[in-house]
Amino acid sequence: MEPTAARRADTGDGTTADRRRAPRGLRSLLALLVTAAVVLPLSAAARPQIPAPAPAVLPPLSAATLDAAYAANRANAEQASRMAAAHGDRHRAAADRALAGRSRQLLAFDGRGAGRTTEVFGDLAHADHVAVLVPGSDTGLDTYGRFRATATALHHQLAKQAGESTRTAVVAWLGYETPGTVSSTVLTTGRADEAAPRLDRFLRQLRTLTGRDAHVSLVCHSYGSVVCARAAALGSPMADLALLGSPGTGADSAAALRTTARVWAARGGDDWIAGVPHAKADLFGTTVGFGTDPVSPAFGARVFAAGDGGHSDYFAPGSVSLANLARIVLGRTSEVTHA
Known part of the structure; x- marks a missing residue:
């Protein structure tokens, strides 16, 4: 990577001015951003929109209304499945139909567009x-199965490590429109800025539902860590914040998040995110990149061991990272192994 020290540049009028050059890797990302900004909107416009009903009208969330909310959202998912099938989208119809299964506990469902569910x-x-799990890029109803698999893996691990006297729950929060991995939006905080207030509202609602004594942890993967950092900065109630395979949070340090939560970070030994430049640059008034690497000493998070896995392996059964995540969620911080 090239240094970012200021260089003297000829302005063309006989004077000189300071110019700061972005790291080479970040300039490559900027080139990708420009290309994606032109190409992807065209491809997205060509894709037909999948029809779906408006979200179900739900009563205020409480322990007494949980079952009613689950039932209403399952019914809405079933209706969305029928509409997708009539539209000729068998893949979305199958995804919606699975969510409508009798055993599914949906706190929220919206089948429109890429789709959202909790x-x-x-x-x-x-x-x-x-x-509470928050996913990264390329997660929607069409790809929800893989996100759900991470939630079930953590749920099973918690049951294994908690013991019979400790009650646990996992929430898969797909409450925002995630960016595409190859897109202009994945390089900026725009989607995260939109999502953070929704996540903050949900966490406050969750606190009311579970009671103030419940230990709530926010577990965030990849671009989801940008969303979670933005929510933490809003003062969202949580005991622990775990950042997995993070490209950066947009904040220079854990302290800059101004959260009372313990901030954790981990990256697998084979995670490609390590090669992403941890820098920020201004492009036409938009900040591109996410700044300080969350696993670096400069960020100041509690870095825990994640083994040798790749970007999608943090919840692999039997992995070091999954065991450590369960310890964090259970509040057994002294048992967490460090990198």
Whole structure:
């Protein structure tokens, strides 16, 4: 990477001016941004919109209304499945139909566009420890299965490590429109800025539902860590914030998040995100990149061991990272192994 020290540049009128050059890797990302900004909107416009009903009207969320909310959202997902099938989109119809299954506990569902949903695993109203998972790029209803797999893996690990006397629950929060991995939006905080207030509202609602004694942890993967950092800066109530495979948060340090939560970070040994330049640059008034690497000493997070896995392996059964995540969610911080 090239240095970012100021260089003297000829202005063409006989004077000189300071010019700061972005690192070469970041300039490559800027080139990708420009290309994506032109190409991807055209491809997105060509894709037909999948019809779906408006989200179900729900009563105020409480322990007494949870079952009614689950039922209403399942019914809405079933209606969305029928509409997608009539539209000829069998893949979306199948995804919606799976979410409408009788055992699914949906706190929220919106089948429009890429789609959003919030699913609960376990007895949320009576849980002592709750993990809220926030996904990264390319996550929508069409790809929800892989995000759900991470939630079920953590739920099973919590049950294994918690013991019978400790009640746990996991919430898969797909409450925002995630950016595409190859897109202009994945390089900026725009989607995260839109999502953070929604996540903040949900966490405050969750606190009301579970009670102030419940230990709530926010577990955030990839671009989802940008969303979570933005929510933390809003003062969202949580005990722990875990950043997995993060490209950066947009903040220079954990202290800059101004959260009372313990801030954790991890990166697998084979995670490609390590090669992403951890820098920020201004492009036509838009900040591109996310700044300080969350696993670096400069950021100041509690860095925990994640093994040798890749970008999608943090929730792999039997992995070091999954065991450590369960310890964090259970509040057993002294048992967490460090990198």
